[in-house]
Amino acid sequence: MRESSHAMYIDSYSSRGFVVNGNRVFGPCALLPHSVVQWNVGSHQDITEESFSLFWMLEPRIEIVVVGTGDRTERLQSQVLRAMRQRGIAVEVQDTPNACATFNFLCHEGRVTGAALIPPPGGTVFTPLAQAAA
Secondary structure (H helix, E strand, C coil): CCCCCCCCCEEEECCCEEEECCEEEECCEEEECCEEEECCCCCHHHCCCHHHHHHHCCCCCCCEEEEEECCCCCCCCHHHHHHHHHCCCEEEEECHHHHHHHHHHHHHCCCCEEEEEECCCCCCCCEECCCCCC
C-alpha cells in the first residue's frame, strides 16, 4: 500500500527490466524521487562517478541511493563511493532483488531515496514485490 500516489514504487523486476508505478522500463534504470530514467550502464563495472552525477544534482537532496548490481552484490569502485559520501549521499549496494525491496521500504518510510538498478540476468519472469512492502 502506498501512502502517497506520488511516491515511486517498484512493482516488479525481470531480466529485461522493471515495472515502476505501473510503467514498464527496459534495461538498467535510475529512479529519482519523481521520475525514472534509463541508466547507461551494462554492468557494475560501468558504474562511475559520472554515471552517479544525476543523483547529486537534485533538490531536495537525495539521502541514499540503493544500487542493484544484478543477481549478486558486487563491489563498486572506491572512488565512486567516496565521491557520493563527499556529497553527503549514502550508498547501499545489494543484489537487484533486495535493492528493489529496500528502495520500496525507504520510500514508504518517507526517505528521499534514489535507486540505480541493473536487471538480474537470466530468464527471470516479472517477480512481483507487493509482499515485500507489507
